[in-house]
Amino acid sequence: MNECTRIQELIPWYIEGVLSEQEERDVAEHLYQCEQCRDDLVLTMRIRLDVRGALSSEPSLPDRLRDRVTQKAFGRRLAQVDVGSFFLGFSLGARLRKGALPVHGDLSVMGRRIRLFNTERKGGTK
Amino acid sequence: MASDRDLIADVAKGNEEAFRQLYDRFADRVFRYACTILHEGHLAEEVAQETMIAVWKGAEKYAGRSKVSTWILGIARNQAYSLIRKETRTETVPDLSLVEPDPAPGIHRQEQVSKALQGLSKDHREVVFLTFYEGLSYGEISSMLGIPTGTVKSRMFHAKQQLGEALA
Numbered sequence: 001m002n003e004c005t006r007i008q009e010l011i012p013w014y015i016e017g018v019l020s021e022q023e024e025r026d027v028a029e030h031l032y033q034c035e036q037c038r039d040d041l042v043l044t045m046r047i048r049l050d051v052r053g054a055l056s057s058e059p060s061l062p063d064r065l066r067d068r069v070t071q072k073a074f075g076r077r078l079a080q081v082d083v084g085s086f087f088l089g090f091s092l093g094a095r096l097r098k099g100a101l102p103v104h105g106d107l108s109v110m111g112r113r114i115r116l117f118n119t120e121r122k123g124g125t126k
Numbered sequence: 127m128a129s130d131r132d133l134i135a136d137v138a139k140g141n142e143e144a145f146r147q148l149y150d151r152f153a154d155r156v157f158r159y160a161c162t163i164l165h166e167g168h169l170a171e172e173v174a175q176e177t178m179i180a181v182w183k184g185a186e187k188y189a190g191r192s193k194v195s196t197w198i199l200g201i202a203r204n205q206a207y208s209l210i211r212k213e214t215r216t217e218t219v220p221d222l223s224l225v226e227p228d229p230a231p232g233i234h235r236q237e238q239v240s241k242a243l244q245g246l247s248k249d250h251r252e253v254v255f256l257t258f259y260e261g262l263s264y265g266e267i268s269s270m271l272g273i274p275t276g277t278v279k280s281r282m283f284h285a286k287q288q289l290g291e292a293l294a
Contacts, residue, residue: 009279012286018263047289051258054239059167061157061174066149069175073182074142115140 003030008040015045075102086111130194138185145182152195153178155260156202162255163206163248173209177202192269196262200270242292250285253278 007030013019014027031038075095082091089108104118128136128147136144156177160170180201188197243251256262256270264282268275 005283009283012257012282013264016257016261016263018261018266043290044286047286047293048258050235050239050293051243051254051289054236054243055158055162055255055259057236058158058161058240061154061171065153065171065175066146069149069153069178070142070146072175073145073179113141113143118140 004034004037007031007034007037011037011041011044012048015041015048084108131190134181134185134188134194137182138188148181149178152181152198155195156198158259159199159202159255160206162243162251163203164209165244169209169213170206173202173205176205180205192266195260196266196270199256199260203270239293242289245292246285246288250281250288253281254285254289257282 007027010019010023010027014024019027031041080091080093082089084090086108087110091106091108091113092103093106094103102119105116106113107116108114128144130148130151133144133148133151137148153174157170157174160173160177161167164170164173177198181198184201188194192200243254246254252271253267256267257264262270264275264278267278271278
């Protein structure tokens, strides 16, 4: 493999800034003296810009999926009791997940929830 | 803002809020990656869903050897390929690598680029996505796909040549 081919293979990652220091130095030094590889750098940058533009313009993941995923992950909420205020509170909840009925209790301090207990060990239904 | 690693550690402890944040950070990226592999929106949605559920269930398995993004995209890749295997058992998945790029003048640039991307083989398109959209190094791509670094570089080299010709 000649030096130009080696450098042109590295150029996509040189543009991304994810090469090792040594490789980055090799590419920069080679580009300084090689017009053909500089042309390749420009072409690769244009391709990168085009690809990012095309991929970003494609439709995003529908929002409705978020609820579906969280419901499947956490289970369907059956009951939830919250006591207290924003500053200090306690909640007790039960969910239905794959035939199991996990019950959990959370302490909330300044809006941040801390899990106190959960009758179902996470990962236990894998 | 919590780092990806902090979030995944919280998810491993069962923190639902951390999972929601992780979902917001990664689900769309997973979906786009799955689209790159599958080219079918509804199948990519299924991959995004199953991947994020797998992240919730398996967060404690994250060992911290790779970036969280690489780990999640790796799960997505496994999901996408098992879906391909399932689909090909029941019906034929259209081989989009056979779609010729349309060089007709006047076509919208992004559409032209999308067609050029579809003209790449699945393997080449995947490396282009992981490099130019996800910004992964060739070493990270090599570990994620389980192929030698030389193969990653040569796939990118040929994809770049093909894209260059299609978009000239």
